[in-house]
Amino acid sequence: MSWNTFATVAETKKALDAKQVSATELATHYLDRAHALQPALNAYITLDREKTLAEAKIADNKLAKGDAAPLLGVPIAHKDIYLIDGWKTTCGSKMLENFIAPYTSTVVKNMADAGMVTLGKLNMDEFAMGSSNETSHFGSVKNPWDLTRVPGGSSGGSAASVAAGLAPASTGTDTGGSIRQPAMFCNLTGLKPTYGVCSRYGIIAFASSLDQAGPFARTAEDCALLLTAMAGFDPNDSTSLDRPKENYSRDLAKPLGGLRIGLPKEFFGEGVAPGIAKAVDEALAVYRKLGATTVEVSLPNVKYSVPAYYVVAPAEASSNLSRFDGVRYGHRAAEYTDLMDMYKRSRAEGFGAEVKRRILIGTYVLSHGYYDAYYLQAQKLRRLIAHDFKKAYEVCDVVMGPTAPEGAFQFGSKSDDPVKMYLNDIFTICANLTGQPAMSHPCGIDKDTGQFVGMHVIGNYLDEARMLNVAHQYQLATDWHTRHPVL
Amino acid sequence: MTWEVVIGLETHVQLTTASKIFSGASTAFGAAPNTQATMVDLALPGSLPVMNKGAAERAVKFGLAIGAKVNQRSIFARKNYFYPDLPKGYQISQFETPIVEGGSLTITLDDGTEKIVELTRAHLEEDAGKSVHEQFDHETGVDLNRAGTPLLEIVTEPVMRSSKEAVAYAKALHGLVRYLDICDGNMQEGSFRCDANVSVRPVGQKEFGTRREIKNLNSFKFMQQAIDFEVRWQIEQIEDGKKIVQATVLFNPETGETKAMRSKEDAMDYRYFPDPDLPPLVITDEMFARIKASMPELPEAKCARFMSQYGLPKYDARLLTQDGATSAYFETATQAGADAKLAANWTIGEVNATLNRDEKTIEQSPVAASQLADLIKRISDGTISNKIAKTVFETLWSGDGASVDAVIEAKGLKQISDVGAIEKIVDEVLAKSPAQIADYKSGKEKALMSIVGMVMKASAGKANPAQVNEIVKRKIS
Numbered sequence: 020m021s022w023n024t025f026a027t028v029a030e031t032k033k034a035l036d037a038k039q040v041s042a043t044e045l046a047t048h049y050l051d052r053a054h055a056l057q058p059a060l061n062a063y064i065t066l067d068r069e070k071t072l073a074e075a076k077i078a079d080n081k082l083a084k085g086d087a088a089p090l091l092g093v094p095i096a097h098k099d100i101y102l103i104d105g106w107k108t109t110c111g112s113k114m115l116e117n118f119i120a121p122y123t124s125t126v127v128k129n130m131a132d133a134g135m136v137t138l139g140k141l142n143m144d145e146f147a148m149g150s151s152n153e154t155s156h157f158g159s160v161k162n163p164w165d166l167t168r169v170p171g172g173s174s175g176g177s178a179a180s181v182a183a184g185l186a187p188a189s190t191g192t193d194t195g196g197s198i199r200q201p202a203m204f205c206n207l208t209g210l211k212p213t214y215g216v217c218s219r220y221g222i223i224a225f226a227s228s229l230d231q232a233g234p235f236a237r238t239a240e241d242c243a244l245l246l247t248a249m250a251g252f253d254p255n256d257s258t259s260l261d262r263p264k265e266n267y268s269r270d271l272a273k274p275l276g277g278l279r280i281g282l283p284k285e286f287f288g289e290g291v292a293p294g295i296a297k298a299v300d301e302a303l304a305v306y307r308k309l310g311a312t313t314v315e316v317s318l319p320n321v322k323y324s325v326p327a328y329y330v331v332a333p334a335e336a337s338s339n340l341s342r343f344d345g346v347r348y349g350h351r352a353a354e355y356t357d358l359m360d361m362y363k364r365s366r367a368e369g370f371g372a373e374v375k376r377r378i379l380i381g382t383y384v385l386s387h388g389y390y391d392a393y394y395l396q397a398q399k400l401r402r403l404i405a406h407d408f409k410k411a412y413e414v415c416d417v418v419m420g421p422t423a424p425e426g427a428f429q430f431g432s433k434s435d436d437p438v439k440m441y442l443n444d445i446f447t448i449c450a451n452l453t454g455q456p457a458m459s460h461p462c463g464i465d466k467d468t469g470q471f472v473g474m475h476v477i478g479n480y481l482d483e484a485r486m487l488n489v490a491h492q493y494q495l496a497t498d499w500h501t502r503h504p505v506l
Numbered sequence: 507m508t509w510e511v512v513i514g515l516e517t518h519v520q521l522t523t524a525s526k527i528f529s530g531a532s533t534a535f536g537a538a539p540n541t542q543a544t545m546v547d548l549a550l551p552g553s554l555p556v557m558n559k560g561a562a563e564r565a566v567k568f569g570l571a572i573g574a575k576v577n578q579r580s581i582f583a584r585k586n587y588f589y590p591d592l593p594k595g596y597q598i599s600q601f602e603t604p605i606v607e608g609g610s611l612t613i614t615l616d617d618g619t620e621k622i623v624e625l626t627r628a629h630l631e632e633d634a635g636k637s638v639h640e641q642f643d644h645e646t647g648v649d650l651n652r653a654g655t656p657l658l659e660i661v662t663e664p665v666m667r668s669s670k671e672a673v674a675y676a677k678a679l680h681g682l683v684r685y686l687d688i689c690d691g692n693m694q695e696g697s698f699r700c701d702a703n704v705s706v707r708p709v710g711q712k713e714f715g716t717r718r719e720i721k722n723l724n725s726f727k728f729m730q731q732a733i734d735f736e737v738r739w740q741i742e743q744i745e746d747g748k749k750i751v752q753a754t755v756l757f758n759p760e761t762g763e764t765k766a767m768r769s770k771e772d773a774m775d776y777r778y779f780p781d782p783d784l785p786p787l788v789i790t791d792e793m794f795a796r797i798k799a800s801m802p803e804l805p806e807a808k809c810a811r812f813m814s815q816y817g818l819p820k821y822d823a824r825l826l827t828q829d830g831a832t833s834a835y836f837e838t839a840t841q842a843g844a845d846a847k848l849a850a851n852w853t854i855g856e857v858n859a860t861l862n863r864d865e866k867t868i869e870q871s872p873v874a875a876s877q878l879a880d881l882i883k884r885i886s887d888g889t890i891s892n893k894i895a896k897t898v899f900e901t902l903w904s905g906d907g908a909s910v911d912a913v914i915e916a917k918g919l920k921q922i923s924d925v926g927a928i929e930k931i932v933d934e935v936l937a938k939s940p941a942q943i944a945d946y947k948s949g950k951e952k953a954l955m956s957i958v959g960m961v962m963k964a965s966a967g968k969a970n971p972a973q974v975n976e977i978v979k980r981k982i983s
Contacts, residue, residue, distance in 0.1 A: 219552075257785055258782075347548060
């Protein structure tokens with residue numbers, strides 16, 4: 020069998036249905052390639068051939084019986100933040116280095132119900148805290164396009180695995196841009212849905228009011244197929260939206276005539292690399308050619324996104340990570356004198372520097388006397404930013420801009436300066452604060468650095484189908500998304 | 507100097523839901539350790555809380571019963587601290603916007619006076635698990651069966667002025683939550699436990715003294731002992747010129763003393779913030795109306811009804827209506843034909859005292875309400891005296907005897923109302939009592955009582971007392 024390792028999900032499903040390839044052959048192919056490229060890329064934390072092939076065999080049996088599960092037999096790899104029963108689930112941390120999940124997250128279960136075969140667990144920034152994948156306890160993931168550069172974060176393994184053809188698709192999570200920024204850095208399409216569209220049950224919480232699951236794929240068409248499988252109301256997650264299942268592929272073919280694209284001046288100012296600005300301008304020209312019009316809008320409060328985020332996210336994280344106390348599971352120090360000492364040593368040993376930094380920030384901002392000044396103010400800013408977007412959507416259908424102000428950077432270039440690192444998420448964070456859907460699709464190259472540029476598409480609440488339609492039409496007219504690294 | 511005692515109570519009431527407040531695990535007491543704990547109760551990564559509406563319903567019921575403001579939109583918050591039996595590292599509770607605010611409870615003191623105790627709030631929260639120290643050498647076990655059990659924490663204003671008032675309030679609250687069927691009231695199993703905030707101040711002083719909080723009082727007796735000790739201790743300290751330091755204390759039933767666990771200096775900063783995993787708890791208008799319609803007759807209304815319907819004095823009516831089981835017992839007896847005033851006297855008196863003696867609840871009473879009714883009917887129709895009735899009651903209580911009539915028959919307790927028979931006994935007694943007769947004749951009224959007493963004794967208590975009185979009087983006048 021010779022298999023195009025860069026085939027899309029749609030193509031893969033077609034080949035399976037046409038019996039050109041079996042689920043087992045696909046699983047074997049991707050496992051072999053993942054193993055071969057693991058030393059170079061470090062994309063996976065866990066690969067389990069036996070488990071994967073067992074799932075593939077079941078899929079093949081079902082395929083033989085004509086089972087109509089929509090993605091039956093298509094392999095997928097999951098960020099190591101999703102619990103899967105019987106699989107080691109580390110969240111990129113020493114704290115959970117040996118933690119075997121006793122249940123399966125709803126998103127993974129939904130994808131399994133759609134027939135997808137689990138390839139393995141993907142590397143990530145520790146507890147999803149990072150923008151470069153340099154905080155993983157299991158070592159950083161390399162960008163398949165340039166091994167000296169970061170793949171983005173925190174879902175770095177999710178991006179690198181698909182970009183390198185180690186999987187046709189993957190899951191990520193996005194708390195401040197952790198899907199969209201790595202999608203840009205690795206030239207992929209990645210989507211963060213509206214908060215509440217995908218269940219958070221069984222996903223290790225970073226910042227509960229911001230976390231959202233989403234897919235990585237080569238195309239918007241694939242993202243639509245994947246989101247249709249992932250999404251849905253879950254009674255186990257009280258913040259999950261109770262609404263009917265949606266077919267996110269339904270509007271893909273719609274022409275873009277009449278589409279109004281809002282361009283916030285705040286996304287095109289200083290701080291954006293000139294090469295990125297230029298690529299985005301060229302992409303907008305394509306959109307205009309496809310029938311869209313552009314209109315300048317203003318999001319005056321969006322400049323407060325990063326400070327608001329760095330109050331809310333650490334505050335919630337400091338509380339969410341309290342359960343990692345060495346008592347019931349996870350890392351416990353080998354030696355300690357008493358209970359307090361056990362807590363201190365276990366957490367000091369189990370968490371990395373970035374996680375500790377955020378726990379400290381979060382503990383501080385929630386402390387007596389500071390809560391009003393920080394957390395409450397930040398929550399107010401979230402409402403103001405949401406109001407800005409609401410006004411913008413009075414004159415446009417989607418908002419666009421660059422996904423990140425700068426493309427994939429060299430390892431170590433920002434890891435000593437947290438603020439510099441945090442600013443890489445300046446455009447993505449606002450959608451987490453408001454809960455809106457947002458995606459990144461490939462739209463060119465920064466000629467100054469040779470790095471990929473992502474178009475950030477921010478939609479109104481629950482407008483995923485429209486956004487996917489927009490990106491799909493762009494991808495029908497362009498070929499940036501078809502480029503693959505040579506490995 | 508005279509001192510005034512100031513007490514406020516915080517009561518943790520375990521709600522009667524079959525499953526936990528945020529998970530589907532059972533809340534039944536006594537299962538093997540950690541067998542009633544789901545992913546949520548174990549705080550496994552990725553687990554999320556889902557609100558049990560049954561707990562909210564019970565809280566609303568309580569709010570309605572005490573005339574409080576029920577917040578149809580309340581907020582869950584995280585109370586952050588580390589402890590091994592707190593698996594998430596935070597307790598889900600309510601902080602800024604609790605489900606119930608205000609309200610009051612009327613209590614009746616021993617002397618019959620009433621007092622209104624104002625409540626501050628009642629909020630929903632989850633219980634913690636249990637640390638088990640006894641079974642392990644140098645180690646501590648953690649049992650998470652109790653973790654996530656729904657609690658309603660009910661907080662009073664600092665309005666009680668004695669341990670007696672505090673106990674009367676606790677008893678009234680205990681009665682009410684059982685009456686509403688929102689708590690089983692089992693204090694041994696920890697379903698109802700109180701923390702008492704106690705301070706003292708010179709009479710007339712406006713400002714409160716520094717308070718100490720006595721934690722986890724799980725019996726009314728201990729509550730009284732603990733508060734009394736604490737009050738004495740605080741007065742002693744102040745009179746010795748020492749200052750009271752705000753602290754959390756524990757009561758030791760063995761020594762009868764309270765002892766500080768931690769002082770305010772190590773008071774924790776709980777870093778409360780709204781729980782992002784739980785949307786606001788909304789009681790819809792429809793749900794609110796449904797709960798309102800399902801409310802049982804409340805003690806206040808029932809008390810008024812008992813007064814008008816049964817012609818009972820307020821004191822009796824109040825005591826009978828403090829909990830649903832007692833009023834049901836009384837009404838069952840009355841409906842079975844017992845005289846209402848006698849039924850009230852017996853329920854408040856003999857039945858209650860015997861229950862207390864045997865540490866039983868009225869539901870566990872060996873003498874059923876229908877049996878009490880039979881007993882009272884025999885008093886009313888003159889078959890037995892009130893005194894003999896107590897003997898019959900005791901017999902039935904201890905399980906000897908199938909029915910009231912059977913006991914009266916078997917023990918020959920039937921009252922003697924035959925004039926000839928009574929006269930015979932009176933004559934015998936009078937023959938032996940010339941001194942008493944002389945006393946009576948010389949104007950000593952008391953001598954008559956003494957003779958009547960001897961006749962009653964001679965009849966083994968069975969002679970009809972009214973008749974004896976009349977016959978003796980006639981014979982010696």
